[in-house]
Amino acid sequence: MRLLLLLPTATYRAAAFVEAARRLGVDLTVASEQPSAFQDANPAGLVTLDLSHPDHAARQAHAFARAQRAQQLHGVVGVDDDTAVAAAAIAAELGLLGNPVAAARAARGKHEQRTILAAAGVPVPRFTLHRLDEDPHLIAARAPFPCVVKPLRLSASRGVIRADTPAQFVRAFERLRRILSEPEAAACGEPARHALVEEYVSGSEYALEGLLVAGELRVLALFDKPDPLEGPYFEETIYVTPSRLAGSAQAQIAACAQRAATALGLTEGPVHAELRYNERGPWLIELAARPIGGRCSSALRFEPGSVSLEELVLRHALQMELPSLERERRAAGVMMIPVSRAGMLREVRGVEAARVVPLVEGVEITAYPGQVLVPWPEGSRYPGFIFARGDTVEGVETALRAAHRHLEFVVDAD
């Protein structure tokens, strides 16, 4: 069996998916938006696709499939927001399992997603769409405070800013304007000329990891986010699972995510949903047609025998038999290490001490010496990840925090 894996070159996900394919004995064709150095040497295994333009990518994939008839493709998987849309377009073009293209596009665009979900009665924050060239003072006069200013396309909460007053709103709006004027952000075109303004929803935040099979949401894990995400910026930190939320509330969250997926028209493959839960119940903040980002999937293992999330995703795309989808019994967690200070990274101290904290399974420093660390809201790259596993979620959370306290990022300030 051969799978077309859409891997943007800036992904953290390459190792996990390549390893999952190896474990399953699946041949890979890896598609990226920039050519591999080995593309000419392995034309069946490497291909360049225009991943940011799904229709073009689908035509390119069609041409590739015709040229490589001897290496038939049996499935396609995207690993992030952009490639999820490209995967849907390619699946439609090649007759492979996937989401409808319109559904994948709707999930990709924050405004389109909210519009569809609100119309379907899924609880989402009240929102308005604005052009970046509008006068923020006029928008502030009508904004619901506290509110959140968001870009339509950026990932990892980049550019997301809370404002409690009109003056804060104007500053937040102008700051987002600057972020979206940066070349790599502006490259997404029209979405980079707009901002979403939505009411701030109080409450605890949760992340649901799921797999859609013929439209039915199978919940793989529900993560608590124990650090309050109250702004003004929304850099993630700790995820722990299983959730400590009451079973009835967890069921409400799962039902909310299912309603959102159905409303968007998503039917197949991984979903990652961010929700808030307060006295009024669950609120869908975002639902993406992709698995959890960064290195966070390493926190998840499934029965039997430590099956990875990536193996489940590949099995599903290839229509192979799925194992139980039951997460292991132990508690698990990951900390996306926050950027504490802007500047050029010189070294990271305390890694060895962090690694030997009881229950800590790994400390992965992904930033390299010389890399410029950029705090949120301008930044979107975590300098590393800490993983822990144990009998209780409290123990896991404590271990993550203890390990983090050992780490010191030595930075040459700007």
Added chain:
Amino acid sequence: MSPADVRITAEPIDNGRCKFVVSEPLHSGGVRRFASAAEAQGSPLAEAIFAIPDAGIAEVIVSGNLVTVVKSGTAAWPVVGKAVGQAIRAALAGGQPAVAPKPAAAGNASDDDTLYERVADLFEHDVNPMVARHGGRVELIDVQDAVVMVRMAGGCQGCGMADVTLRQGIEAMLQQHVPEVKGVVDITDHTAGSNPYFAAAKK
């Protein structure tokens, strides 16, 4: 230096593989790969690692200050890693070399030597000119029992697409040009890469 002064950093690659970077050199005679407890006889470090109970140790590769351990058991790396750390410290504290020199006529040495030459030729004329386009370099460290050991440098070291380069590029070329090769092992310390060609960002 006392065992307590030895610093060991564990870098799990996945559930089955983990690299241990040691502050002291363990073996200066190139790379040694042990695929069974029997092969490890005479090398105290490898013997001790294979003897870790319930870990299902399948392979131990020692190169300079780097130990790569492959296991098939489900025990977590923090558990197995502590035992590996103890084995490393004990080996360094012992009176004899942690790893014995590679036997001159061991196993399929002559076959490996032939393979080494063919792989080296492929690396020199094909692989390295290709990765050089991305500022990278792939060093052939050794061939043992038809398994090729490589170390990546330059733009490849720490690159977000290093696994793709290894599996879809280097391994595919080896399958095509030197089909006798049974596998490729990357012994690179990717965390030390300071100029990766593709750097990752959370998506």
